Amino acid sequence: MVAPLHPVPKLLDVSGVSKRFPGVQALEDVQLTLSRGEVLAVIGENGAGKSTLMKILAGVETPDRGEIRIDGQLVSIADTGTAKKLGIALIHQELNLADNLDVASNIFLGREPHQWGFVDRHRLYSEAHVFLEQVGLNCSPRLLLSELPLGCRQLVEIARALSAQARILIMDEPTSSLSQGETEQLYSVVNDLRNRGVGIVYISHRLREVKQLADRVVVLRDGRNAGMLVQEQIAQDAMVSLMVGRALVRQVRTSQSDGAPLLEVQDLRTTAHPQQGLSFQVRVGEIVGLAGLVGAGRTELLQVLFGIDQAVSGTVRLGGQVLHLQSPGDAIAAGLALVPEDRKLQGVILEMSVGRNATLASLHRDARCGFLNTEQEMTQASMMTQQLRVKTPSIDHLVQYLSGGNQQKVVLAKWLALKPRVLLLDEPTRGIDVGAKQEIYRLMEELASQGIGILFVSSELDEILRMSDRALVMHQGRLAGVLDREQLSEESIMQLATGTPHQMATSVLQELL
Amino acid sequence: MKKIFGILGLFLAVFVFTALRNPQFVSAYNLENLIRWISLFGIISIGVSFVIITGGIDLSIGSLIGLTGSLMAWLLTHRGWSVPATLVTVLLLSLSVGLAHGLLITRLRLQPFVVTLCGLLLYRGIARFITDDQSQGFGNSHEGLRAIAIGKIPVGSSFSIPVPFFILLLIAIVSAVVLNRTIWGRYLLALGRNETAARYSGINTDRIKIAAYMLCSLLAGVGGILFSLDLNSVQPSGLGEFYELYAIAAAVLGGCSLRGGEGTILGVIIGTAVMRVLYNAINILSIPTHLEFAIIGAVILAGVVTDELAKRYAANRRAVRERLGETPAPSSS
Numbered sequence: 001m002v003a004p005l006h007p008v009p010k011l012l013d014v015s016g017v018s019k020r021f022p023g024v025q026a027l028e029d030v031q032l033t034l035s036r037g038e039v040l041a042v043i044g045e046n047g048a049g050k051s052t053l054m055k056i057l058a059g060v061e062t063p064d065r066g067e068i069r070i071d072g073q074l075v076s077i078a079d080t081g082t083a084k085k086l087g088i089a090l091i092h093q094e095l096n097l098a099d100n101l102d103v104a105s106n107i108f109l110g111r112e113p114h115q116w117g118f119v120d121r122h123r124l125y126s127e128a129h130v131f132l133e134q135v136g137l138n139c140s141p142r143l144l145l146s147e148l149p150l151g152c153r154q155l156v157e158i159a160r161a162l163s164a165q166a167r168i169l170i171m172d173e174p175t176s177s178l179s180q181g182e183t184e185q186l187y188s189v190v191n192d193l194r195n196r197g198v199g200i201v202y203i204s205h206r207l208r209e210v211k212q213l214a215d216r217v218v219v220l221r222d223g224r225n226a227g228m229l230v231q232e233q234i235a236q237d238a239m240v241s242l243m244v245g246r247a248l249v250r251q252v253r254t255s256q257s258d259g260a261p262l263l264e265v266q267d268l269r270t271t272a273h274p275q276q277g278l279s280f281q282v283r284v285g286e287i288v289g290l291a292g293l294v295g296a297g298r299t300e301l302l303q304v305l306f307g308i309d310q311a312v313s314g315t316v317r318l319g320g321q322v323l324h325l326q327s328p329g330d331a332i333a334a335g336l337a338l339v340p341e342d343r344k345l346q347g348v349i350l351e352m353s354v355g356r357n358a359t360l361a362s363l364h365r366d367a368r369c370g371f372l373n374t375e376q377e378m379t380q381a382s383m384m385t386q387q388l389r390v391k392t393p394s395i396d397h398l399v400q401y402l403s404g405g406n407q408q409k410v411v412l413a414k415w416l417a418l419k420p421r422v423l424l425l426d427e428p429t430r431g432i433d434v435g436a437k438q439e440i441y442r443l444m445e446e447l448a449s450q451g452i453g454i455l456f457v458s459s460e461l462d463e464i465l466r467m468s469d470r471a472l473v474m475h476q477g478r479l480a481g482v483l484d485r486e487q488l489s490e491e492s493i494m495q496l497a498t499g500t501p502h503q504m505a506t507s508v509l510q511e512l513l
Numbered sequence: 514m515k516k517i518f519g520i521l522g523l524f525l526a527v528f529v530f531t532a533l534r535n536p537q538f539v540s541a542y543n544l545e546n547l548i549r550w551i552s553l554f555g556i557i558s559i560g561v562s563f564v565i566i567t568g569g570i571d572l573s574i575g576s577l578i579g580l581t582g583s584l585m586a587w588l589l590t591h592r593g594w595s596v597p598a599t600l601v602t603v604l605l606l607s608l609s610v611g612l613a614h615g616l617l618i619t620r621l622r623l624q625p626f627v628v629t630l631c632g633l634l635l636y637r638g639i640a641r642f643i644t645d646d647q648s649q650g651f652g653n654s655h656e657g658l659r660a661i662a663i664g665k666i667p668v669g670s671s672f673s674i675p676v677p678f679f680i681l682l683l684i685a686i687v688s689a690v691v692l693n694r695t696i697w698g699r700y701l702l703a704l705g706r707n708e709t710a711a712r713y714s715g716i717n718t719d720r721i722k723i724a725a726y727m728l729c730s731l732l733a734g735v736g737g738i739l740f741s742l743d744l745n746s747v748q749p750s751g752l753g754e755f756y757e758l759y760a761i762a763a764a765v766l767g768g769c770s771l772r773g774g775e776g777t778i779l780g781v782i783i784g785t786a787v788m789r790v791l792y793n794a795i796n797i798l799s800i801p802t803h804l805e806f807a808i809i810g811a812v813i814l815a816g817v818v819t820d821e822l823a824k825r826y827a828a829n830r831r832a833v834r835e836r837l838g839e840t841p842a843p844s845s846s
Contacts, residue, residue: 306713308712308713327715327717328712328713328714329715329716332715333715340713345709346709347710347713349706349710349711350706350707351706351707352702352703360699360716361714361715363696367695372694372695372696372699
């Protein structure tokens with residue numbers, strides 16, 4: 001090994017970074033380098049550690065171990081202010097702009113040119129103009145931000161980063177809410193910034209745009225480096241196989257559905273994606289997985305099915321009968337139940353007891369003229385909690401003191417008391433330890449064998465593969481494909497979920513079959 | 514239950530202190546008056562506690578008391594309406610005020626504070642306009658009706674229980690049964706803790722919130738009738754002024770959390786009693802009445818601070834216990 005005589009230090013050099021959150025190793029020994037004028041794409045499945053890594057760079061989180069060097073200098077990014085001083089700017093999915101201020105004030109928020117404590121409005125607007133030009137946005141700096149289209153706001157945020165002399169720009173899914181035209185404009189801004197020597201870390205789920213923009217791709221999987229691709233190697237198949245390529249012990253579900261349709265959804269349109277009609281079925285005793293990337297419209301679909309949001313159009317049938325879903329009450333009366341995504345906000349009432357949570361949905365059935373049937377309530381609560389093996393000292397224990405897995409079982413107990421015909425689950429094992437996960441899987445299988453139809457959303461491919469009789473894959477609000485058990489593989493799901501052209505998906509499938 | 518002991522302790526402390534300083538405090542006359550006023554304020558405090566349990570607030574009840582109280586007197590004496598027609602009208606008016614609050618808060622998603630603040634201004638103005646801002650009273654008429662506010666039922670030779678006490682008792686029992694023994698009460702407590710989870714459990718949260726506001730306004734209307742009958746001569750501009758704050762303070766003192774989901778009827782009544790006893794003590798101990806608000810404010814603040822500190826202490830002890838329970842004790846070897 002001969003060191004070069006004048007080693008040019010990298011703009012950004014991350015080495016050996018690890019971060020642990022309670023119950024999960026988010027990052028383990030991650031390496032990453034970025035040069036001046038380079039666009040580095042960071043890709044990976046949901047939960048691969050991309051966001052944590054970016055948060056560490058932006059000073060939102062601090063790493064447990066590891067070194068970060070900028071221009072060869074060891075730095076410690078303790079908070080967001082330090083990150084800014086070091087020239088790191090994070091352009092977040094949810095924009096951090098003030099709607100009620102004008103464009104120039106947003107660009108200089110917190111760094112307004114001033115004199116004697118007053119904002120120097122003349123300099124504010126003239127300097128804002130320069131940065132707006134740099135990002136190719138020709139609007140007045142006096143325009144209220146709320147009057148600007150969403151895509152342009154992203155450019156304002158980039159202008160803000162430039163005005164703060166950012167040399168490292170981290171862009172987290174910048175195109176997720178942009179139209180085609182706005183996306184093109186963003187690409188040209190990215191190219192322009194690259195030519196001017198700014199280093200860009202670009203996070204995206206859209207492999208096509210990664211291919212188009214990136215000079216290099218770093219793939220993360222389960223919080224570790226899974227591989228790196230340089231320009232000529234960047235191809236969708238290569239990226240997908242690095243993203244998912246782990247050896248899996250597949251436990252295949254053995255139960256068979258009798259095939260009678262139970263839940264039939266026809267041309268259902270949600271307010272989130274009104275242009276896409278969704279049609280599918282869930283059969284008696286069938287477990288259907290709903291795969292896709294975050295923001296693909298899966299939660300919105302479940303919320304419409306459960307009457308929380310109203311559909312724009314379309315019909316939902318249960319056992320042949322058309323349902324009118326105006327409220328969760330309607331859905332429950334029809335025989336639907338939802339285990340929601342955000343357990344603590346939507347699933348349980350933390351400061352109520354296990355027993356009261358478990359009987360909340362069935363109270364009205366057991367009540368006599370509106371009076372609580374306390375005895376029946378107690379019996380039922382203890383029966384359900386025993387049946388689901390909820391670990392709790394007593395049914396009077398507050399739910400907030402239970403573990404995530406046991407809280408989830410309480411949510412299930414609430415519904416199972418009503419004997420639903422279709423169970424909807426949204427990320428049923430998120431934030432749950434491995435043991436409880438297996439119990440929830442077992443429970444899902446048991447319920448399916450009793451003839452309950454199950455539709456579950458999951459961002460974990462393992463879970464979709466392990467549990468589904470069939471999987472629906474959504475991409476940007478559209479039902480990108482339906483995969484039968486024989487067609488189910490990590491590759492086939494990822495191809496559909498990332499919006500890879502259809503031919504390629506088919507060819508990959510044929511290869512696999 | 515523990516919460517009630519705290520407030521009960523405060524009540525007894527103020528009571529005993531005042532009684533020792535001035536025996537006049539425990540005279541039959543003073544106690545009867547005290548009980549009557551505790552009962553009147555207790556009724557409106559129970560009403561507002563239902564709204565507070567939903568996580569909301571009702572600032573309009575004082576003005577609604579002013580409106581219903583003066584409207585009733587005006588209808589009976591100036592318009593010559595019959596007693597049943599007047600009472601039905603006033604109570605229906607109260608219910609529709611509550612319905613309007615509930616609809617604005619649930620359907621239009623307006624904030625309870627804003628809606629009822631506007632109510633506070635609106636109903637006071639209407640009361641003064643209808644009555645031409647003239648004081649209203651019954652004079653010597655309607656003695657029978659006034660008995661429900663000023664009547665007494667003798668027990669023993671020297672002591673009588675004021676009739677409003679029995680009205681409070683009835684309302685309190687019904688309220689406690691509704692809150693603790695019906696699904697409606699359970700839903701109310703659930704939605705006060707976590708409205709989203711309650712909705713996701715199929716509970717029609719909007720309907721229950723509307724009902725809570727209607728109940729609150731109805732009890733304010735009942736309060737308005739009783740206050741008016743009790744005072745005999747009422748000012749449309751003054752009747753019920755600040756009562757919303759007394760009621761809210763009593764509810765909070767009695768264990769209701771403004772975050773919602775928490776509260777007991779018994780606690781609210783004891784909270785009301787503390788407020789009235791304090792008020793009475795200031796008068797009877799010849800403390801300058803200018804200090805009245807300051808003293809009431811200080812005692813309530815001391816009460817809630819003590820309560821919060823006690824809660825934290827309990828939470829800490831629980832956390833320590835659980836941690837000790839999880840990890841095995843270190844072995845001595």
